[in-house]
Amino acid sequence: MSAEMWPLPSTTIAVRRFIVQYGVYVSLGIVLVAGIFLTPNLYSSQTLEVIFKQGAQLGIVAIGQTLVLLVSGLDLSMTGVIFMTSVVIARVSNGNDQMLIPAFIVAYGLGGLVGLANGFLVTKRKVPPFVATLGVLILVQGAVQAYTLGVPGGFVPDGLGIVNQSFGFITIPLILWIILSVIFIGVLRLTPYGRRIYAVGSNPIAARLSGLSVNWLVTSAYVLCSLCAVTSGIILTGYVGYVDRFIASGFDLDSIAAAVIGGTSFAGGRGSLLGTIAGVLLIQVLSTMALLLGLDIQVQLIIKGLVILVAVALYSAARVE
């Protein structure tokens, strides 16, 4: 006889709900308090600037990844989109500030097409999101290689260096992250579109039967995710000042990790952008603390892996009804 057949005590239910709703914030709080003792330098203005600047780069991508996860999807193509954006900016503008706007238009146009391709494969061709977006990633990388003849170089306009401006620890990427987060949190919480995204992720069949255009909603999430990746690509290109083929390395998995740590479910329909923001900050603060402590890269990876595993295990256990 399974224990799950008996009704759970109300305190157990309350604890589980608490973990699901507030686990990531409590974890972030614990890490921040630990930082006071372990790495006091964490709270210097310069370190906070670094955390927010680097966190914002991942945070913008994680917004898109959360949207896709909410509709039971996954986007592995975003690193390809970020790299493509970098190449497009360098090649279209050729280092000329006046050509930045046309370069942005081309980058967003191509990014939108990548999102449409992901959405089409997942909704119309029923390709599993992992395979579809991985295939698109390889396709995008191949197209960039073909376009650049294997030399992903070019000139980044000086004007894009504006993303490196900061006011204390408030940086331009941080401001953009906050603006985009507010917009998307508002959209998800307050608009019919947001509610439908959750509905599609929770139960696509019920959503379809209730008249929702499931394919359109899922595709829109992929398109928005790609557009977030383009935005992140623009920021990263200005940040680095060069076309770097490793410019977004790790962002695909880190963005998924941030969303999952923040409570977004792989099964879709559950999660919040506030949780993702906390997840991004948790990853960023831990990474910075590890560096401040001078830990080896191997130890850093182990810590990151453990945090993800513990978060997923806790959420999985807490969500068992």
Added chain:
Amino acid sequence: MKKIMLLGLLAMLMLGAVVFAQDAEESPYTQEEIDASPYLTSVLARQDEEYDTTAFKKDGPYRIALAAQGTSNAWSALFDAHANWYVEELGTDVISELLYADATASADVQVPQVEDLLAQEPDALILVPMGAAALSAPVERAMAQGVPVILCASTVETDDFVTEVGTNLYGSGAYLAQWLVDELGGEGNVVMMTGIPGVSTSDIMQSGAEAVFAANPGITVLDTQPGQWSTAEGKTLMETWLSQYGDEIDGIWSGGAQMSQGIVSAYLDAGVEIPPIGGGEFANGFLRQAIENEISFAAWQYPNAMVKLCIDTAIQVLQGESVPRFIDFQDYIENTQNFDDSKVEEYFNSTWSDDVSGPILFPEEKLAELGFIVTE
């Protein structure tokens, strides 16, 4: 007569002392260092070892296979351009065909490619190994098949190949570190930014540098972290170091110019004076930064032009001439030696784009065709 004999004896003694002193100067490694580094042991031994190639001797023209890194970055594109240009220069009566495979910088892709190349029965194989372990078995199979293997720009774990063209990476890492030590007067705090952990080029350079720092107790290594040979990663890491150590950092050791560009960018954003950097290369983008910001630096080299030497070596092998088992390009190609900021103007080329890493041996028109010349 006695005086003449005495003078002669004195002259011989002095000559002997000079030769001895030179020998001592030319051996910068202690026995402890050599024993601790299998790489260094192997390179030093192979430098003095000749490979008898009479078994591979045959008449030309030759069909040579080139398993290259392939489409991945500017270094590799220029490597391929050098190969194509030089084969054309030599003419079809020397090399009738260059069989080419593009590994897209992946060992997984390269392993079957080497098999495919061998199936075409080339006279020699020039291999740019994308993985020391992964490519060992294909190299052994090629040698067993009677195809001489010339390793170019990297190495493998097996010892069963004809020769390797490259440079002493341990020595390169040590040179950058020693320059920093000298620049700091033997005292100060440094941070070390390495390439990709586990990749032999990165690990070997790091060990060379660490040996130098360990031998200088006045130098404190504040932290060692990988910058993944990426400008973005380099900048991110340097920002964190700056927030932690600030102006405590007296010098920076970097295992690659891409990362050094990120380091400089982080300093420029922070508005802090850039300390000496032991980690430049003959990379036009870094050199431009160095000139614009008057950076004090030392540079090592890993030129894409070394493929010319690899091709020459393959021809030598097929002509039955014995070759050293380790060939340092610094001894054969001009402008590939280590240098420092005093020579930055000599190496920087204002018409080249930031992606170009020199020296470039082919005509500038070809560089323009490839899109590496700045157009206003």
